[in-house]
Amino acid sequence: MRAFAYERAGGVDEAIAAVAASPGGMFLGGGTNLVDLMKLGVASPGLLVDIGRLPLTEVRETPDGGLHIGANVRNSDLAAHPAVRSRYPALSQAVLAGASGQIRNTATTGGNLLQRTRCLYFQDVAKPCNKREPGSGCPAREGVHRDLAVLGHSPMCVATHPSDMAVALAALDAVVHLRGPGGERTVPLCDFHRLPGDEPQRDTVIEPAELVVAVGLPAPPAGRSAYRKARDRASYAFALASVAAVLDVRAGVVEEVRLAFGGLAHKPWRARVAEEALRGAPATEESFARAAEAELAAAEPLRENGFKVRLARNLAVRMLGDLAAPAGEGSAS
Amino acid sequence: MEPPETTSTVTLRVNGVQHSLDLDHRTTVLDALREHLGLTGAKKGCDHAQCGACTVLVDGRRTNSCLLLAVAHDGAEVTTVEGLAEGDALHPLQAAFLERDGFQCGYCTPGQLCSALGMIAEAGAGAPSLVTPPAEAALSPAPVPLSPEEIRERMSGNLCRCGAYGNIVAAIEDVTR
Numbered sequence: 001m002r003a004f005a006y007e008r009a010g011g012v013d014e015a016i017a018a019v020a021a022s023p024g025g026m027f028l029g030g031g032t033n034l035v036d037l038m039k040l041g042v043a044s045p046g047l048l049v050d051i052g053r054l055p056l057t058e059v060r061e062t063p064d065g066g067l068h069i070g071a072n073v074r075n076s077d078l079a080a081h082p083a084v085r086s087r088y089p090a091l092s093q094a095v096l097a098g099a100s101g102q103i104r105n106t107a108t109t110g111g112n113l114l115q116r117t118r119c120l121y122f123q124d125v126a127k128p129c130n131k132r133e134p135g136s137g138c139p140a141r142e143g144v145h146r147d148l149a150v151l152g153h154s155p156m157c158v159a160t161h162p163s164d165m166a167v168a169l170a171a172l173d174a175v176v177h178l179r180g181p182g183g184e185r186t187v188p189l190c191d192f193h194r195l196p197g198d199e200p201q202r203d204t205v206i207e208p209a210e211l212v213v214a215v216g217l218p219a220p221p222a223g224r225s226a227y228r229k230a231r232d233r234a235s236y237a238f239a240l241a242s243v244a245a246v247l248d249v250r251a252g253v254v255e256e257v258r259l260a261f262g263g264l265a266h267k268p269w270r271a272r273v274a275e276e277a278l279r280g281a282p283a284t285e286e287s288f289a290r291a292a293e294a295e296l297a298a299a300e301p302l303r304e305n306g307f308k309v310r311l312a313r314n315l316a317v318r319m320l321g322d323l324a325a326p327a328g329e330g331s332a333s
Numbered sequence: 334m335e336p337p338e339t340t341s342t343v344t345l346r347v348n349g350v351q352h353s354l355d356l357d358h359r360t361t362v363l364d365a366l367r368e369h370l371g372l373t374g375a376k377k378g379c380d381h382a383q384c385g386a387c388t389v390l391v392d393g394r395r396t397n398s399c400l401l402l403a404v405a406h407d408g409a410e411v412t413t414v415e416g417l418a419e420g421d422a423l424h425p426l427q428a429a430f431l432e433r434d435g436f437q438c439g440y441c442t443p444g445q446l447c448s449a450l451g452m453i454a455e456a457g458a459g460a461p462s463l464v465t466p467p468a469e470a471a472l473s474p475a476p477v478p479l480s481p482e483e484i485r486e487r488m489s490g491n492l493c494r495c496g497a498y499g500n501i502v503a504a505i506e507d508v509t510r
Contacts (some may be wrong), residue, residue: 005337028405035400035469036359036381047337048358050405080460082474096463098468100490101452103382105394106401129391231371235489237462 002044012213013178014041015049020181022047027211029072029111032103037116042132043124056110056213059083065219071110071212075165076101088217090225090244092169097229098286100236110212111216112193113176114164116203117159118238119233120144130258131158138200146304147240151265151296157200158302159266161193162238167262168227170270171244174217180210189215193267200266223248223256224323229263229331230311239263241312247323249283257320259295261312271295281304288320289313343407347359347372348416356403361400363387366413374414374443378492385491388444388451389413395451397490416441417450426450429504437495445491452487453479456509462486479509 004024019025024046028034037043056070059081067083078084079095099107120141121127128136140148140158148158151247166189168321174189193204206212229242242262248255257278259271274295281287292313299309343356347370354369361364363380366389368371375398378386382397390412398411416426423484426446429435436442456462459474464486477483493501 001359003339004358005339006341006402006403029403032382032400033404034395038359039380048402048405052405076455076460080458080474085461085467085474092461093463096461100382100385101455101462101487102385102388102395102397102448102490105451107395236488289396299497 001038001041004045004052005047007047008050012051012056012211015051015054016179016209016211017209018047018049022049025049025209027051029108030074030106031111032099033111033115034106037123040123042114042116042123051211052108062216062255067217069109069215069217071108071214073109075104075107075109075112078165079104086296087220088168088172088225090227090246091165091168091172091217091289094164094227094229094242094244097227097239097242097259097306098164109165109215112163113189113202113212113215115162116204118162119148119159122159122262131159131196133162134199141302142305145302147238147263148305149265150299150301150303150305150308151261151269152195152298153266153300154196154198154200156198157196159196159200160263161203161267163268164227164229164239164262166193166244167260167268168225168244169215169270170260171216171225171246171258172217172221174215175256176212177214177216178206178210179213180207182207184213186216190270196266207327208270214318220301221248221256221258226288226319226323228315228319230315232295241308241315243312243315243319245316245319245323247283247320249324252283254278254281254283259291259320260317261295263309264299264312271316273298278320283320283324285317285321288317288324292316292320341404341407343403345403345406345409345411346371347411354403356363358402358404360403361399362389362391362401362403362406362409362411365403367452368412371381372413372415375447376440376443378440378444382490383492384441384444385448386441386444388448388491390447390451393451393454395448395455409475412447412450414446417446425508426504430501430506433500433504433507434497435501435504436493436497441491441495444469445488445493445501448488448491449501449508452484453509456483472506479506481506 274291343376376386
């Protein structure tokens with residue numbers, strides 16, 4: 001690991017100014033991903049500006065019935081928060097589906113959004129990787145890619161975004177509040193992460209020295225919500241595929257639905273094609289299957305990860321079926 | 334221009350004893366404990382928070398000390414496995430691990446013990462896990478009973494290459510019953 005300078009920021013603007021003034025500067029939150037990447041040599045900041053003690057730790061209800069979540073709220077505190085558990089169960093479940101108890105105690109909301117892909121080639125500095133070293137190539141496309149993308153990838157990059165939390169936030173129409181040298185702005189979560197295109201080095205639309213200060217949720221949508229994740233072991237593994245959904249069924253007909261997939265793309269994949277197909281349709285397994293298949297028709301699986309398409313379809317169909325069942329009959333909540 | 338400082342003085346209170354250390358900023362809490370304070374209970378297994386052998390309590394919460402930069406935790410209260418027993422009197426979790434044979438080689442045990450200690454407190458405070466049934470009464474969270482399923486899910490950040498999981502779960506159950 002390269003030696004680095006360290007500053008503990010006294011305020012948000014001071015932190016932003018410190019990173020803006022230092023070309024090799026990075027913000028340090030919980031550090032559960034960044035410190036790991038520094039050990040691997042993937043990240044080598046010359047300056048860490050520690051934002052870990054800034055008071056961005058509030059979870060509060062907003063006047064419009066939504067929720068404001070400070071960027072420094074720890075994953076475990078977010079998942080356990082009464083308002084999150086009772087009003088946004090998919091979010092609580094998604095956070096609890098990620099990482100381990102120890103990591104959730106340390107990792108923050110802002111850092112979760114900004115974590116990097118776990119693609120093996122990205123994490124191995126001895127290998128080419130367009131995300132880590134633009135123009136060096138992508139060995140994953142022909143190499144080990146069982147865990148990688150089936151939707152929205154590019155010739156340059158087939159990485160997936162590893163967050164569970166962000167998938168639930170995508171389905172819940174969350175927004176990301178950013179503050180930078182040029183002031184504040186708010187970006188819909190679904191527009192925050194990017195597809196790789198020909199700039200895979202950019203995971204998100206965040207600008208240099210811009211800081212995630214909070215995540216905002218609108219009032220909980222009508223209906224029931226849940227998150228479900230398929231992985232290689234029962235706990236403490238990244239998603240092969242996951243699904244977050246909100247479903248409101250009235251008299252057997254889909255009144256409103258929001259669906260997002262994780263583990264399939266470079267960003268949380270909001271399934272707008274499936275949603276469109278489902279609005280006004282009968283809430284039946286047949287409708288759910290047709291909608292999921294319509295969404296996944298765009299999939300371009302790689303040699304070893306074609307199973308993810310069927311897996312994602314089945315996860316979505318089963319979850320929507322559970323959510324459609326009257327309370328007490330489904331296994332989802 | 335002066336080159337920037339890459340070391341700092343860091344104060345850690347470890348098992349009730351205050352220590353002031355001059356540390357390179359790259360030093361993790363784990364390395365501070367092992368290399369600078371001679372507390373080798375917390376283990377460096379993978380050094381990437383994948384195995385849990387480095388688990389300690391920082392300000393009362395379990396965490397992977399291998400990913401914590403010591404400089405960022407200046408002033409923190411750290412509890413390691415060396416701080417669990419009171420003199421010769423083992424902590425109940427330690428006694429239960431012995432009684433139940435909750436290990437073979439013992440390498441992961443300090444992390445398992447510290448993780449279990451933190452985990453029991455989390456469940457006691459009503460923190461849910463992925464296998465906790467969604468509580469109707471989430472607004473006033475009650476302690477979560479620690480079934481074997483709950484213990485397995487909540488302890489999944491601690492790997493045991495000897496595969497002593499069955500006895501580890503039994504030991505933790507003994508303490509929480």
